[in-house]
Amino acid sequence: MNPMKDETFDELREAIARNRADIDALQAGAEAASARADSYDERVTQQDARINDLAARFDLDREVIAQLRAEGLLHEEHAAHLEHALRGSRRIGAAIGIVMATGELDEAEAFRFLNKVSMDTNRKLSVIATEVVDKRDVSVLTGG
Structure with a gap:
């Protein structure tokens, strides 16, 4: 055999092996x-x-409040406080969802994150939640 051909075949085999390794790595990355x-x-x-x-749940709670108000079992001021609390709860829930989706966290971790931001910045959790929901972005909380 020709030594030049053997050397060329060896180089081709090595190139094929390198290319196969690169293809395998790319495929693993794609998967x-x-x-x-x-x-x-x-x-x-x-x-x-x-x-x-x-x-x-928010809609159901709102219906219950309206029914209690209509039956006279709930005073207007108390009903207004309950409505406000329901809106805040809904905002907090939505903010938890946004944090979960962007931070790859579970529900409890997302709540702890928002609660920590609230404590660290000395702001109400409902205010933090409103920021996240309005901006649809948690980077407003982390400065990033």
């Missing part, structure tokens, strides 16, 4: 990215379901 995207999509779906549940 990992796809898995992360699927995981994110699942979290978004769960988040949407939680928000819908919160909205349904």
